[in-house]
Amino acid sequence: MAPEQAAENTSEPVKKRILLVDDDAEIIDAMRYALESKGYTILVARDGNQGLAIAESDQPNLVILDMMMPKRSGFLVLEKLRRIPEASTKVIMITANEGSRHKAYAEMLGVNEYLRKPFAMDKLIDAVQRQIG
Secondary structure: OOHHHHHHHOOOOOOOEEEEEOOOHHHHHHHHHHHHOOOOEEEEEOOHHHHHHHHHHHOOOEEEEEOOOOOOOHHHHHHHHHHOOOOOOEEEEEEOOOOHHHHHHHHHHOOOEEEEOOOOHHHHHHHHHHHHO
């Protein structure tokens, strides 16, 4: 059977995996609910070190990364992710920080999208769909 036929015969598409890295439980819950309702599989990390470990071991399609977290900031996680040659993980950084220097630094490190908190979940979902479909 040709691969195209196999894909047509599968009843369930392969779910894309998104890693949420944020220390705020309410934000994690809101993002998880919104993204699971769109059919994504969600992985969760509560700090930068845990996020980096999960990103390296599970290789999600997308990481949604808070900038300010305990143990390792979003910037340090992003720097490390970009140093892994085989990792082409898309990254959306979220932050309550208003500074344009932070956004410029994130872009220099190779962030794919940058959202300021608070944001509407529709805006997050649009960003996710632009990055991984």
